[in-house]
Amino acid sequence: MAETAILQVDGQSYELPVITGTEGERAIDISSLRSTTGMITLDDGYGNTGSCESAITFIDGEKGILRYRGVPIEDLATRSSFIEAAELLIFGELPDPEERDEFRQLLTENSALHRDMRKHFDGFPADAHPMAILSAMINALQAYDLPEIHITDSGGFRRAAAALLAKTRTIAAASYKSHIGQPIAYPRYDLPYAENFLHMMFSVPYRDYVPSPEVAHALNMFLVLHADHEQNCSTSTVRMVASGGANLFASVSAGVNALWGPKHGGANMAVVEMLQRIQSDGIPVSRYIDQAKDRSSGVRLMGFGHRIYRNFDPRAQILKTAAHDLLESMQIKDPLLDIAQQVEEAALADDYFRERRLYPNVDFYSGIILRAIGIPTDMFTVMFSIGRTPGWIAHWKEVHDNEAQRIHRPRQIYVGEPLTQWLPPAER
Ligand code: ACO
Numbered sequence: 001m002a003e004t005a006i007l008q009v010d011g012q013s014y015e016l017p018v019i020t021g022t023e024g025e026r027a028i029d030i031s032s033l034r035s036t037t038g039m040i041t042l043d044d045g046y047g048n049t050g051s052c053e054s055a056i057t058f059i060d061g062e063k064g065i066l067r068y069r070g071v072p073i074e075d076l077a078t079r080s081s082f083i084e085a086a087e088l089l090i091f092g093e094l095p096d097p098e099e100r101d102e103f104r105q106l107l108t109e110n111s112a113l114h115r116d117m118r119k120h121f122d123g124f125p126a127d128a129h130p131m132a133i134l135s136a137m138i139n140a141l142q143a144y145d146l147p148e149i150h151i152t153d154s155g156g157f158r159r160a161a162a163a164l165l166a167k168t169r170t171i172a173a174a175s176y177k178s179h180i181g182q183p184i185a186y187p188r189y190d191l192p193y194a195e196n197f198l199h200m201m202f203s204v205p206y207r208d209y210v211p212s213p214e215v216a217h218a219l220n221m222f223l224v225l226h227a228d229h230e231q232n233c234s235t236s237t238v239r240m241v242a243s244g245g246a247n248l249f250a251s252v253s254a255g256v257n258a259l260w261g262p263k264h265g266g267a268n269m270a271v272v273e274m275l276q277r278i279q280s281d282g283i284p285v286s287r288y289i290d291q292a293k294d295r296s297s298g299v300r301l302m303g304f305g306h307r308i309y310r311n312f313d314p315r316a317q318i319l320k321t322a323a324h325d326l327l328e329s330m331q332i333k334d335p336l337l338d339i340a341q342q343v344e345e346a347a348l349a350d351d352y353f354r355e356r357r358l359y360p361n362v363d364f365y366s367g368i369i370l371r372a373i374g375i376p377t378d379m380f381t382v383m384f385s386i387g388r389t390p391g392w393i394a395h396w397k398e399v400h401d402n403e404a405q406r407i408h409r410p411r412q413i414y415v416g417e418p419l420t421q422w423l424p425p426a427e428r
Contacts, residue, residue: 009037023058040411047307050231051408052239056089056394057230061308066315068228069093077318082193082223083107083165086390089228090161090397106162111187111196113170114144121178130382133175134168135256141167142249151248151400160248161393168389169193172382173200194219197386202374211373214329218322218369225315225362226387228394234258234265238392242399243408255392256385262302265363265384271303272367272377275336275343285342293352301347303364305356315362323368330372337368 003018005028014036017029027050034040043049058067066073069088076085087095087103095103120140124133145163166187174184177200185200195216202209211219229235237258241251259265278288292301306313327334344360347353370380399405 007033007037009039012037019053021053023060034411040413042413046236051236052231052398054230054395054398055092056398057228057391059230059308061306061310064309064312064314064317066229073225073314074318077221077224077315080224082220082227082387082390085224085227086165086393089390089394103158103162106159107166107193108189110145110159110163111166111170111189113167113174117141117144118184121174121184124175124178126179126181128175128179130172130175130179130379131256131260131385133178134171134382134385135253135260137171137175138164138168138249138256139253141171142247146247146249157397161397164248164252164393165193165389168386169197170200172379172386173197175382176201176376176379192216192220194223198373212329214326215373218326219373221318221322222366222369222383223387225318225366226384228388228391232264233261234388235391235395239395239399240408242396243405245407248393248396248400251396252389252392255388259385259388260381265381265388267302267361267363268367268370268380268384269377271340271363272336272371272380274302275339275367278339278343279335285339285346288343289346289350292347293350301343301353301358303361304347304353305358306361309359309361310357312359313361316360316364319362319365319369320360323365323372326369326372332372334368334372336371340365340368 003020004015005018007014007016014033016033019027019029021027030041041049056069058070059065068076068085069092071088071094076088080088083104084095084100087099091099117137117140120137121133124136141164145167146160151157151160170187177184182204185203187196188199191199195211198211198216198219199209231239234255238251238255241254246254262270274288277283278285288299289301291297291299292304323337327337344364347358353359366384367377367380370383371377375383
């Protein structure tokens with residue numbers, strides 16, 4: 001017999017179905033609640049609300065588990081290329097060699113920007129934030145890459161997905177080159193994804209940049225670890241926009257904007273800025289921790305805490321080791337890594353953080369890796385966007401393909417003025 005939950009309200013009893021996911025998570029299905037009781041649920045920040053059923057990514061925040069399409073993140077981070085992980089997320093399974101070659105070819109064919117898109121770069125002021133450029137340019141891509149706006153067949157979707165993955169990387173590198181006043185470097189057709197990005201970032205007409213295998217590996221791992229994270233703020237935004245029928249590029253562009261904030265993807269930049277401030281102002285770590293514990297200070301320990309992970313963030317653990325390995329291979333000594341470790345140790349030993357179950361998240365060590373690679377701090381959230389693009393595409397597709405999909409339209413509890421009379425200006 002199907003499991004149900006009983007809700008008692010106004011002296012009446014209502015039976016609500018209980019839904020169980022493939023990993024045993026349970027939810028009370030309240031989709032008939034308003035029509036039967038006249039009431040809605042209130043869940044500020046959606047901490048208890050499942051907004052959809054999804055088959056893409058599984059997280060168990062208590063146990064620190066993250067899997068893309070069932071495959072553990074630890075395996076993907078160490079053994080998969082970013083594009084393989086992207087194909088897994090977007091198309092639902094690991095590609096066989098033929099599928100991999102075909103998709104790589106599509107990426108290669110679609111990596112260059114239309115010549116007229118250059119004019120868009122010229123229109124931005126030199127100090128424009130790269131996230132503003134990225135979201136605007138992804139939106140503009142629609143005009144060049146998705147002429148029919150609506151994707152009608154699987155071939156069209158594969159091409160649009162490849163174009164978005166390849167061009168997000170090209171736009172990111174081109175915005176950096178425009179910002180520093182260097183000529184834009186064209187994508188190369190012989191390089192894998194991460195290496196090609198580094199080439200477009202750091203090659204100049206008189207000198208090709210060739211990354212060490214360790215640098216390419218670290219960037220690839222960074223991208224794999226950021227590729228999806230189920231219904232986070234930016235992905236929910238993509239799904240929200242997609243539910244209204246918006247095209248792939250418009251929906252992903254909205255996701256970039258949602259990622260920008262310091263409580264979300266902007267945290268990777270905020271972490272490095274925090275560590276630099278501790279270093280340059282000579283603030284003792286213990287004093288900084290005290291400030292972060294004091295709500296009135298307005299200071300938070302950036303890179304700490306997560307809505308879902310209440311034990312540890314598996315991505316942070318992988319990135320911590322990767323940061324050490326990379327710095328060692330490059331023979332770099334970054335004082336910020338030492339400060340980060342001191343901050344982590346002090347926070348983990350502190351009751352405030354322990355009681356609230358606040359642990360380092362994905363952003364805590366990722367900035368150290370990006371710095372070592374030579375990525376400027378204001379590009380960090382752009383790097384997160386490149387990594388998250390496969391997830392956004394996969395979630396857009398899940399919404400797009402769901403014939404029963406309703407437009408996302410939450411309700412609210414109104415707490416404003418009751419009926420109020422309009423008064424002419426002289427009487428106000
Ligand atoms: N530093 C100090 N205190 C914190 C921190 C922090 N980083 N994070 C949470 N807290 C405290 C809150 O003040 C609150 O304390 P209270 O119970 O005394 O009121 C308690 O812990 C719960 O915090 P919430 O803000 O309710 O937790 P929520 O799940 O809403 O927020 C978030 C999660 C946004 C990640 C938060 O922990 C935070 O702001 N962290 C710093 C920013 C950051 O690193 N963001 C990246 C997240 S990962 C990602 O998006 C890719």
